Structures are given as structure tokens and as C-alpha cells.
Amino acid sequence: DVFVIEGVLGGYVTSGDLAGRYAASILKTLLQKPEKFKNYLNYPKKTNEYLFNYPELQKFNIKIEELPENAKIINKPFSVYEEYKEIIWLVTITFVFMFIAVVMLELKIIADKKFREMERKMREMLRISRHIIYHFNFRKQKFEYISEYASEILGFEMEFFYTPDASMYKKFMHKYDYGEVTEKIEEAAKNKEKSIKLSYRLITVDGDYRWFRDVANLIYDSNNNLSAVAGTAYDVDTEKRVNDAMNIIIAKTSSLQGLEYFNEIVKDISQILQCKYAFIAKIKNENEAETVAFCKNGELNENFTFNIKKSPCGTNKDETKCIYPHNLRLSFPECEMAHSLGIEAFLGFQMFDESGNQIGLLAAMNDKPMESGQIYENILSLVSKRASLELERISYINKLNDERERLHVIIKSIGDAVVVTDLKGTVTLVNRTFENYYGKKSSHIYGKNIRDILIFYDEITSEKLENPVDDILENGLTVSKEVSALMETDLGERFFIEDSVSPLRDFESKIIGAVLIFRDATVKRKVEEEQAKQERLESVGILAGGIAHDFN
Incomplete structure (x- = not known):
């Protein structure tokens, strides 16, 4: 500018640019509208503005930010950025947005690919799953989704499940289970429960039924009303039938x-x-x-x-x-x-x-x-x-039977009479020798009390004695005891006997009865009496001989 030359800092001066523009406008008016030329000259025009010389600003270290508003800088070195700043920013922002769009598109492609792969795997898992996975629209009474295993295990085509029907569940659920399942779902929905466990039978295409155990999730709408039921039904038919059969086996065979x-x-x-x-x-x-x-x-x-x-x-x-x-x-x-x-x-x-x-x-x-x-x-x-x-x-x-039989053979083969009783004195076992003494078979003896069939007397005074087994059964004798007495049966037979009585013990050494063993000593007593008599006679003979000798 003519007023801001080398060595001039600048200020509020007449601008050659504005003055030139003003002169050009006068000439334009004169040429195009001469009738208005006179009025145009009387209208004042502003030809001053703030102008500053860029080298002088740098020289005196004056910052552009410190200059008056709308000040112009002249003699400033050419800068592509300053010249085309708006275009550069526009292009830069455009490239940034395009890059972000490309990245986002690429990420979306990758995400879609992963999602499709995950969806494929999920569908494959659902297809090969050995459970019925379902989503049932409660309002429309139709399945929004049900896994292919339902068709495989029940035999129906998949279209059967996707056909809207107000009685869909009732169609293929056992009539005894339908009412119970419906009641449970309604009660759970009333209490706003999130999930329930169900057990029911579903009909197969051939008219049979299979047992399923279901973990059902209840889904509510924005008004908190039941809108859908989703869950997994497990085929437990074999397990159920086997358990029922086992219960029958146990009930039948327990006794x-x-x-x-x-x-x-x-x-x-x-x-x-x-x-x-x-x-x-x-x-x-x-x-x-x-x-x-x-x-x-x-x-x-x-x-x-x-x-x-x-x-x-x-x-x-x-x-x-x-x-x-x-x-x-x-x-x-x-x-x-x-x-x-x-x-x-x-x-x-x-x-x-x-x-x-x-x-x-x-x-x-x-x-x-x-x-x-x-x-x-x-x-x-x-x-x-x-x-x-x-x-x-x-x-x-x-x-045990073999041992018992062996014991019976041994006892029956013993030459002495053997009687076994329980704690009450009831006869539970006798041998053949006792049968001979008693004169009857064991079948007539078992069950009788030993106190009623065997009576004991003192062999000298003939006074009635206590039954030897009472020392064990009533008095608590824990060791064997030998007895000599006169025994009389309930049939009137009397014997001089020599006997021993012992406690009968179980595996824990507890006394569970008594064992009486005796032998007939009648003949022995007679022999002993004859021997005693003979000895007395011999003594009398010796005494008589001695007296006769003394007389002589």
C-alpha cells in the first residue's frame, strides 16, 4: 500500500485499496447512471482502515493478536496454509471422516462375519443339542423358536410347531399334565416369578408319550404381563421309566x-x-x-x-x-x-x-x-x-443249619441225657438219651417248662429240692455246678442221678439259657449199696471171729 511502505509499521491510514475501489465505483456510476452522479459525490465514503507492515511487526516483536480487530497485514510472506486454510481444513476433515467411515465399515464387516459365524455355530449347537430349546409366544400361542430336536424326538414336522394355534400346548401335552403345568405357569406369573421347574409328558407322532423335565423362564412385557415362556426341556423318559420300574421292583421284592x-x-x-x-x-x-x-x-x-x-x-x-x-x-x-x-x-x-x-x-x-x-x-x-x-x-x-445239624447229631450221640432251656426254663433241645429216660419223643417235650417235667429230691431225706437250672435262671449262677439227687419225671419215674448244670451263652457271652446234663446213677447206687453191705458183713464176721477167739 502506498502509505505503508518499507520502514513504516502501519496504523489507521488511507487505504489505497479502498480508495481505488471508491474511485472505480464513481466511474461505474458515471457511466451507468449519470443522473445519480451528483448525489453519489455528496455521499461520504470510508477509505481508511487499519494497515500494518508484517516485517515491521516481526521486527518489533508485535503479535498479530494484539492488533485492532479487522486489522489487515500487508507484505506478509505467502503461506499455502494461510491462503487455503479453509480448503485444507475442509479436505482434512473430509479425509478423516472418510477414513473413519472405512474403518467402521471394515469393523462392521468383521463383526457381521463373526456374528454370522457365531450364529451358525449356535444354530449347529442347537441343532445337535439333545434337549428341546424353545421360545413360546404366550399371547399368539405359537413358537417363535423351537430346536430341531423336538421334531426328531417327537416325530412331528417343524411346521407343526410354528403354526399358530390357541391350543398348541394342549395338542401335544398329556391331558393330565396340561392342567397342572398351566396352573403352575399362571401361579408363577401372578407372583412375578422369573423361572419355574416343570415336569410333563409330550405326545409323539405315533401316539406314545415321553417324559420331559423343563426349566422355564417367564418373560414379561412393559406392563409386567406374561408375554412369553422360554426354556430348555430335557428328555428324561428313559430315566423316569427306569425309576418307576425300580420303585416297582423295590415294592415287589422288599418282603x-x-x-x-x-x-x-x-x-x-x-x-x-x-x-x-x-x-x-x-x-x-x-x-x-x-x-x-x-x-x-x-x-x-x-x-x-x-x-x-x-x-x-x-x-x-x-x-x-x-x-x-x-x-x-x-x-x-x-x-x-x-x-x-x-x-x-x-x-x-x-x-x-x-x-x-x-x-x-x-x-x-x-x-x-x-x-x-x-x-x-x-x-x-x-x-x-x-x-x-x-x-x-x-x-x-x-x-448255620449245617452247624446246627452237626450239633444235634453230637448232642443226640452223647450217652448222658442233655436238656437245653431258654431263660424262662422252656425246653428247646433234648437228646435221644433223655427221650429214653423220659419215655417220649422230643416233639412231646419241646415247649414244656423243665420245672414241670423234672422234680428233684434229696436222696437221703427225700425232701423236694430246687431245680438245678434255677441257680442259673433265677440266682444268676455263672459257672457250672455238679449235683447228686433223686429225680422224678412228671410220669412218676424216679432215678438217682448225677448231673451238672451250666449256663448257655451266645456269641457275646450273654446268658441265654441253661444246659442240664445227667446220667442215671440208680444201678451205681445199688452196686455201691451192695458193696457197702458186703463190707459191713465182712466187718461183722471179723468182729465175731475176734470175740470167739477171745472166749477161747
């Missing part, structure tokens, strides 16, 4: 024992596991086992003996179970039982006594492959434990 119990068990196992054969066997020796109950096609059959070593459980002596759900004959080519019965599957549990010795075997067998589920194994395990206790009990009873 049974011995062979009757074994027969019922094998029939029930055959029915529950739907197998052709079932048996309970006892171990006879190291090589052989013999069935005590054998079921074929639901009916009891003749028992048989088989080689335990060549059986499926012969190679697993230390294992409780021996499970072979298929290809049994290929696995055990030497098993005669498998080949003779045509067995293809074998589910067996070995039975042991409390000492760990194998005493038996419980098995379910079939002529075709069998399902080897944990539930079936649990049934066989439970039954085998109860059956092993019964086998052990029978074994103890047999041993």
Missing part, C-alpha cells in the same frame, strides 16, 4: 427272600432292560457257576451250570462289572453259554461277600446289541448289591 426274590428279580430285569435273558448265578467252585434263577423271554426257565472262567466275567475277576453291548460271541469264542443261547450282548455285575470273595453273578443278555447306558448299569449295580446280600444270607443260613 421277598430266597428263591422267590431271585425269580422276581430276573423277570423284572428282563422286562425293564427289554432283554431276552436274565439270570442270577452262584459260584460253585473256581471253574463253575450255577444259576439260581434264569429268565427267558419273560418266563422262568430251567437253571443251568456254566464255565465261569470262559464267561465274559471270567477275565475280570477284580472288576465289578463286565459290559459287552455287542459282538459277544466274537469277543468270547470259547464261551459255550454265549454260543448255545445265541447271545450278542452281555451286561453283567459280579457279586462279592463282605470279605471280597466272589459269590455270584447277575447278568442281562440279549440275542441282539443292547444299549449300555449309565441308567441301566445303575439298575444292575443296585440289584446286584441286594442280590449279593441275599446270596450271602442264604449261605450263612445254610452254614
